[in-house]
Amino acid sequence: MKFVENIKPDVTTDIVYMMCPMHLLKLEEQMKELGQGQILEIMTDYDGALEDIPEWCGKTGNEFLGMEDSGDFFKFYIKKMAR
Amino acid sequence: MKKCYFDHVATNPLHPEVLDAMMPYFREEFGNPLSVYEYGVTAKNAIEEARGKVAGLINSKPSEIIFTSSGAEANNFALRGIAIARQNDGKHLIVSRVEHHSVLNSARFLEKSGFTVTYIPVDKKGFVDPDTVRKAITKETILISVTHASSEVGTIEPLKDIVKVARERNITVHSDAVATTGNIPVDIKDLGVDLLSMAAHQFYGPKGAGGIYIRQGLRIAPLIYGGIQESGRRAGTENVPAIVGMGKAAEMAGAEMQSRIEYLRPLRDRIIDAMSGIKNVYLTGGDKENRLPGHASFCVEFIEGEAMLLLLASKGIFSASGSACSSKALKASPVLLSMGIPSGLAQGSIVFSLGTGNTPEDIDYLLNEFQLVIKRLREISPYAQGWGDKEGGA
Numbered sequence: 034m035k036f037v038e039n040i041k042p043d044v045t046t047d048i049v050y051m052m053c054p055m056h057l058l059k060l061e062e063q064m065k066e067l068g069q070g071q072i073l074e075i076m077t078d079y080d081g082a083l084e085d086i087p088e089w090c091g092k093t094g095n096e097f098l099g100m101e102d103s104g105d106f107f108k109f110y111i112k113k114m115a116r
Numbered sequence: 117m118k119k120c121y122f123d124h125v126a127t128n129p130l131h132p133e134v135l136d137a138m139m140p141y142f143r144e145e146f147g148n149p150l151s152v153y154e155y156g157v158t159a160k161n162a163i164e165e166a167r168g169k170v171a172g173l174i175n176s177k178p179s180e181i182i183f184t185s186s187g188a189e190a191n192n193f194a195l196r197g198i199a200i201a202r203q204n205d206g207k208h209l210i211v212s213r214v215e216h217h218s219v220l221n222s223a224r225f226l227e228k229s230g231f232t233v234t235y236i237p238v239d240k241k242g243f244v245d246p247d248t249v250r251k252a253i254t255k256e257t258i259l260i261s262v263t264h265a266s267s268e269v270g271t272i273e274p275l276k277d278i279v280k281v282a283r284e285r286n287i288t289v290h291s292d293a294v295a296t297t298g299n300i301p302v303d304i305k306d307l308g309v310d311l312l313s314m315a316a317h318q319f320y321g322p323k324g325a326g327g328i329y330i331r332q333g334l335r336i337a338p339l340i341y342g343g344i345q346e347s348g349r350r351a352g353t354e355n356v357p358a359i360v361g362m363g364k365a366a367e368m369a370g371a372e373m374q375s376r377i378e379y380l381r382p383l384r385d386r387i388i389d390a391m392s393g394i395k396n397v398y399l400t401g402g403d404k405e406n407r408l409p410g411h412a413s414f415c416v417e418f419i420e421g422e423a424m425l426l427l428l429a430s431k432g433i434f435s436a437s438g439s440a441c442s443s444k445a446l447k448a449s450p451v452l453l454s455m456g457i458p459s460g461l462a463q464g465s466i467v468f469s470l471g472t473g474n475t476p477e478d479i480d481y482l483l484n485e486f487q488l489v490i491k492r493l494r495e496i497s498p499y500a501q502g503w504g505d506k507e508g509g510a
Binding site for chain 1: 197201204333335336337338341342343344347348349351
């Protein structure tokens with residue numbers, strides 16, 4: 034897993050305590066709204082996202098920048114690449 | 117025999133137009149809202165339309181409404197969900213003593229799970245004093261839960277002032293608005309609360325449908341785990357007909373609210389005025405301006421609420437004595453006791469809650485029969501004849 038710090042996101046989505054697979058549904062929904070090259074921050078407490086989000090990025094051609102573990106939840110950073 | 121239903125805080129009859137709106141979703145439109153094909157899409161659209169109508173009733177965004185099975189579930193969700201989500205900020209909650217059992221028992225559960233709870237007293241009219249709330253706040257306080265109105269005594273609480281107190285300290289505020297939503301204006305932007313519980317059957321919608329307003333951006337742990345229904349916040353296949361019914365009832369309540377209030381208040385006031393003329397009968401709860409429009413509650417000295425209920429029921433008049441729970445347990449109502457009403461007098465509690473189906477003739481019938489019931493019971497009451505310890509009035 035790639036860890037990052039101090040990334041400035043363009044959009045933040047807080048889905049802490051929302052159940053699986055909201056992390057994938059919200060990710061897809063938010064990415065549609067983003068412009069090319071913009072960065073999404075997604076905050077979740079669901080540990081399945083550790084695997085799912087990088088994999089989703091690989092499949093869809095978006096760039097997984099990395100994650101930050103804030104103790105109670107994770108922050109994932111995704112850069113929109115695919116149109 | 118004439119039948120007069122005066123227990124609308126227990127539940128309301130389903131409005132015929134609400135039933136009509138629900139029927140297709142029992143029959144041909146039976147789909148699961150999560151299904152991707154036509155049946156699912158129709159059901160999903162119906163739920164979202166209902167969500168918009170409920171949001172319209174309380175002036176929130178549709179995405180801030182989560183459907184539940186009841187007001188009790190919404191209250192459980194609010195207390196337990198916020199306690200879990202904010203436990204790293206503190207482990208202290210404040211609730212009033214006039215809350216519904218679904219709030220009080222959730223608080224008690226949390227006490228057993230390592231949280232501390234302060235139960236705020238009320239004054240003799242049932243009002244929570246915002247200053248008392250302020251004094252109860254500690255640096256550990258994460259949640260304040262105060263009802264918008266007690267269904268037992270009808271008192272409408274000064275929620276806005278309580279929210280102001282909470283805002284000084286970043287404390288989440290929940291309100292059980294089951295008795296008020298759909299019956300008096302409930303505007304979450306005006307009230308400023310973070311969470312608000314409601315139930316469809318309190319405004320001529322179906323049982324089995326409730327909801328909770330959750331302010332956008334607020335974190336709350338789920339009460340029911342499972343799938344992604346209700347934005348991943350409340351699992352379980354949605355009760356589509358009931359939710360559709362709740363939406364229709366909300367739409368109607370919003371459109372007819374003023375006329376319903378204007379119809380109910382004079383009927384209620386006739387009961388209050390007539391009862392004030394009977395010796396040793398005391399109005400409980402807020403005055404006419406600060407109580408639910410169809411709500412008249414009293415304590416009748418020297419006789420028991422259950423006896424009044426049964427005799428009135430034998431005349432086709434259906435009312436309540438205290439909350440449903442304390443009434444069943446034949447206990448003095450904790451709400452009345454918390455208002456400083458002596459336990460003997462609190463045993464003589466009776467609540468008439470009116471609905472749009474009640475007519476002025478129903479009130480005539482009630483007033484006539486109720487006075488006879490009081491007279492008859494006092495004639496056989498040893499307390500009325502000076503036995504036992506007499507207790508003071510409210």
